[in-house]
Amino acid sequence: MLQQESFQSRLRHCVQQVGTQKDFLEKTEISRSQLFRYLEGESLPTVDKVLKFAEASNTNISWLISGEGSPCKTDPSSLSFSYDLITTVIQLVEETLMEYTGPALTPAQKAMLMPMVHAEMELEKAVGLSENKFTKGHMHKIFDYIWSIKKSNLIDTYYEMSKRVLLHAKDLTQSEDVSVQVNNFISTAEQASIDYFSLPSSQAYYKRTEHGITEYNRHLLFKIMESVFCNIKSPKIKMLDVGCGSGKYMEYMHANYADRIEVLGVEPSELAFEKCKQKEKQGGIPTGSVFRKDASHLPFEKNSIEFAFSRNVLHWIPYVKEANTGTNKVFAEVARVLKPGGAFYFDAREGTHREFLPFNQMYSKQDVYDLAKTHGFKVLWIHTEDEPYFNDLIENKEEYHSRFKNAIRAFLIKA
Numbered sequence: 001m002l003q004q005e006s007f008q009s010r011l012r013h014c015v016q017q018v019g020t021q022k023d024f025l026e027k028t029e030i031s032r033s034q035l036f037r038y039l040e041g042e043s044l045p046t047v048d049k050v051l052k053f054a055e056a057s058n059t060n061i062s063w064l065i066s067g068e069g070s071p072c073k074t075d076p077s078s079l080s081f082s083y084d085l086i087t088t089v090i091q092l093v094e095e096t097l098m099e100y101t102g103p104a105l106t107p108a109q110k111a112m113l114m115p116m117v118h119a120e121m122e123l124e125k126a127v128g129l130s131e132n133k134f135t136k137g138h139m140h141k142i143f144d145y146i147w148s149i150k151k152s153n154l155i156d157t158y159y160e161m162s163k164r165v166l167l168h169a170k171d172l173t174q175s176e177d178v179s180v181q182v183n184n185f186i187s188t189a190e191q192a193s194i195d196y197f198s199l200p201s202s203q204a205y206y207k208r209t210e211h212g213i214t215e216y217n218r219h220l221l222f223k224i225m226e227s228v229f230c231n232i233k234s235p236k237i238k239m240l241d242v243g244c245g246s247g248k249y250m251e252y253m254h255a256n257y258a259d260r261i262e263v264l265g266v267e268p269s270e271l272a273f274e275k276c277k278q279k280e281k282q283g284g285i286p287t288g289s290v291f292r293k294d295a296s297h298l299p300f301e302k303n304s305i306e307f308a309f310s311r312n313v314l315h316w317i318p319y320v321k322e323a324n325t326g327t328n329k330v331f332a333e334v335a336r337v338l339k340p341g342g343a344f345y346f347d348a349r350e351g352t353h354r355e356f357l358p359f360n361q362m363y364s365k366q367d368v369y370d371l372a373k374t375h376g377f378k379v380l381w382i383h384t385e386d387e388p389y390f391n392d393l394i395e396n397k398e399e400y401h402s403r404f405k406n407a408i409r410a411f412l413i414k415a
């Protein structure tokens with residue numbers, strides 16, 4: 001039985017999850033007056049409508065009906081609240097704040113810091129870096145991140161901007177103030193991500209991921225290269241790895257496809273770039289093939305590359321549909337350097353929201369279609385990792401943190 005009083009607030013939650021009332025009405029195919037009647041408690045929806053509401057807002061249906069349990073569809077164990085964990089977070093934050101030499105943090109900044117540390121602790125635990133024990137050493141990573149953010153008061157800007165973006169404000173770029181704020185946010189977040197990958201603490205990431213290509217990735221590369229060879233007929237293909245990290249994919253491609261593929265890479269992080277240079281010295285990749293540049297500044301001529309490839313990079317770059325910096329600039333750059341008919345494969349974390357823990361931009365299919373359209377690409381294929389296209393890979397799927405369950409993978413062709 002529906003419990004009328006609290007059902008109204010649960011329904012309001014569903015609307016907020018979708019974004020705007022307009023989006024909610026479109027997705028659930030009900031009229032505005034119907035929605036108001038439900039929200040005002042004047043009538044109750046039928047079961048098929050409740051099902052639609054739950055689906056549209058990605059909400060747990062039994063919670064929507066009964067109010068019991070959690071609104072999230074996520075595995076409840078990943079949401080369990082740990083008193084010990086939160087105590088450790090507070091302790092660590094307090095201790096580190098005592099050493100913090102910058103200006104006093106506002107309550108809003110502290111409020112941002114807590115979930116950031118908490119999420120980072122969970123993440124570190126999930127990838128097995130800290131054997132369930134997050135130490136003060138790890139705090140430096142987060143504080144480095146916060147310091148780089150604080151440089152331009154990013155948190156305030158972030159609040160302001162995400163409010164507007166989430167409300168789908170049409171005039172995002174019309175007000176000069178807001179567009180300055182947005183661009184400020186994008187460039188600071190972009191730089192903070194690059195800095196993040198240059199921190200000594202990122203050594204652990206490169207160490208963890210550097211040793212060769214996993215079975216899963218070998219299969220994935222095979223699928224990607226099938227699409228490349230079907231669509232690009234030139235005998236020699238220049239492949240540009242955008243954000244190539246330690247250069248492991250370049251090395252693999254060079255070892256296995258050197259007859260057709262010439263590898264090139266850009267990588268802005270000093271730490272990762274040095275690893276690429278070592279690979280060059282050891283002959284794993286050709287000398288001079290990696291450039292210390294970021295994805296918004298590709299050091300190549302117009303129409304000079306046949307295939308651009310970018311794995312796990314775009315979620316470190318902010319995407320604001322209306323801004324021509326961030327992901328839009330990356331796409332513009334890739335479109336510029338690609339030859340007509342050239343291909344662009346990329347993947348990133350899938351979702352419809354922005355994670356700030358530390359910065360992660362999620363991409364939906366709609367985002368990818370929008371980006372492709374804006375920058376003159378046609379989408380050859382696009383899949384999230386849980387779709388049948390990847391069924392044969394799933395056995396070898398690497399463990400993700402529950403927060404980042406799914407990836408989006410797309411293969412585009414420059415028109």
Ligand SMILES: C[S@@+](CC[C@H](N)C(=O)[O-])C[C@H]1O[C@@H](n2cnc3c(N)ncnc32)[C@H](O)[C@@H]1O
Pocket residue numbers: 190193194197209242243244245246248266267268269272293294295296310311312313316317
């Ligand atoms: C998760 S790692 C992935 C590295 C590599 N693509 C791989 O899959 O092994 C993310 C990489 O993106 C790089 N990165 C971050 N911001 C970038 C930007 N604006 N342009 C290009 N690369 C960026 C980081 O330095 C880091 O090496």
